[in-house]
Amino acid sequence: MSEQEEQTPPSASALLVTARESLGFSQKEVADKLYLTTTFIRYIDAGEFEKIPKQAFVKGYLRSYARTVNLSGDDIVSLYEAALQAHAPEPEIRGVTEEDVTSSAITGPVFQTGMIGLGGLVLVVALVWWLVSEPDSPPPKVTQPAVQAPERPEPAQQDFDFVLSDAEAAAATERTRLEEPLEVAAADSAADSLQSLDGADDEAETPEPADSEPELDAETENGVEQTNSLEPAAEPELLDSVDVPENLDEIRFERTSDGERSFVTVDAGGFDQVELSFTDECWVEVEDSARGLIYNDLNRQGDVLTLYGTAPFEILLGKATGVEMIYNGRPFDVDPYISQDRTAKITVSE
Numbered sequence: 001m002s003e004q005e006e007q008t009p010p011s012a013s014a015l016l017v018t019a020r021e022s023l024g025f026s027q028k029e030v031a032d033k034l035y036l037t038t039t040f041i042r043y044i045d046a047g048e049f050e051k052i053p054k055q056a057f058v059k060g061y062l063r064s065y066a067r068t069v070n071l072s073g074d075d076i077v078s079l080y081e082a083a084l085q086a087h088a089p090e091p092e093i094r095g096v097t098e099e100d101v102t103s104s105a106i107t108g109p110v111f112q113t114g115m116i117g118l119g120g121l122v123l124v125v126a127l128v129w130w131l132v133s134e135p136d137s138p139p140p141k142v143t144q145p146a147v148q149a150p151e152r153p154e155p156a157q158q159d160f161d162f163v164l165s166d167a168e169a170a171a172a173t174e175r176t177r178l179e180e181p182l183e184v185a186a187a188d189s190a191a192d193s194l195q196s197l198d199g200a201d202d203e204a205e206t207p208e209p210a211d212s213e214p215e216l217d218a219e220t221e222n223g224v225e226q227t228n229s230l231e232p233a234a235e236p237e238l239l240d241s242v243d244v245p246e247n248l249d250e251i252r253f254e255r256t257s258d259g260e261r262s263f264v265t266v267d268a269g270g271f272d273q274v275e276l277s278f279t280d281e282c283w284v285e286v287e288d289s290a291r292g293l294i295y296n297d298l299n300r301q302g303d304v305l306t307l308y309g310t311a312p313f314e315i316l317l318g319k320a321t322g323v324e325m326i327y328n329g330r331p332f333d334v335d336p337y338i339s340q341d342r343t344a345k346i347t348v349s350e
Contacts, residue, residue: 012062012079013047019069020045034064035298037281041065049080054318054343057283060296251294261302268294270310273328274348278303280322287314312349320344 010018020030027041034041043051044065049058062080063073252267268291276284278299285296288309299305301322307313317323317334321342325332337344 009079011047011083012076013045015071015076015079016062016065016069017045019066019071023069025069030065030068033068034061035300036061047083053341054283057318060283251291261304262300264297264299264303264305266295266305266307266309268307268309270308272309272311272313273326274307274309274313274315275326276305276307277324277326278305278322279324280319282320282322283316283318284323285316288312312347315344315346315348317344317346 020027027045028038031038031041040052040061043049044061049055052058052061059077059080062076066073066076251269252265254265254267256263266286268288270288270290272288274286276299278301281298281300283296283298284305285293286307286309287293288307289312290310294309295305295307298318315325319342320334320338323334323344325334325346325348327348332348334344334346337346
């Protein structure tokens with residue numbers, strides 16, 4: 001045996017057979033676990049993948065087989081793909097002759113037209129660049145007097161501007177002078193200081209017109225009411241009425257058996273129902289519009305598969321001649337979709 005043969009990695013079939021025998025499984029036991037026939041397992045162990053009826057399912061069979069004997073499905077599939085590429089026939093190239101290729105020169109009217117067009121393009125680019133690079137006259141500067149936004153006095157100050165006498169205006173000016181050093185303090189300290197100054201002003205002995213106090217109280221109340229109206233009102237009832245969506249990512253799978261046949265139920269959370277009854281072995285793949293692939297497995301004769309999902313459904317049947325379908329309680333004819341190799345790809349919708 002040469003060094004090249006010793007370095008050749010084992011095939012996918014050899015690894016599967018070695019792992020199966022180390023676990024003490026027979027071909028029939030593995031076939032029962034995978035819901036396959038013993039013939040399929042024998043083909044895989046012998047590396048005769050071309051004898052399996054549907055080549056699209058070979059990788060799925062290998063992954064399931066590897067998972068059963070505690071091997072990596074990705075590694076087994078990689079070895080299988082490498083073997084396929086190694087045995088792929090090389091394409092045959094015919095009718096190729098050797099000819100001397102001489103250097104070609106572009107001449108004639110095509111070359112002249114191209115040069116003229118290129119020259120025109122250069123002139124246009126130069127003209128645009130010259131126009132853009134020409135300095136523009138600076139726009140006239142218009143100076144506008146700075147407009148200072150008037151400070152908004154407190155509601156109490158607004159009331160005094162209209163109803164206070166000269167003595168009261170002097171007291172308000174003194175209070176404003178005392179408030180200026182407090183601008184850099186915290187908001188709470190400023191509020192306390194203003195309240196203390198307001199109390200001192202109320203105690204000052206200043207004559208007030210008889211009608212000024214009712215007007216001041218009315219204006220102050222209006223200012224307080226207007227300030228309170230700007231505060232957002234909490235609405236706990238609206239917050240409590242928001243529903244938290246439930247988790248929609250779960251697909252429930254249930255399998256029961258009466259000894260001779262299996263009843264499989266797949267619930268993907270939809271309102272449409274598909275029921276498949278099997279009179280022969282058949283590989284099935286089902287996709288719905290909401291979740292994509294929701295089921296793929298091999299079903300045997302007598303099995304009943306019920307799926308709940310969202311239409312339209314994309315259904316792939318490996319042996320459609322052994323399947324009867326019911327969609328939303330009505331029989332569905334599968335025969336028009338069956339191809340020559342007895343497979344069928346069906347889109348089921350309303």
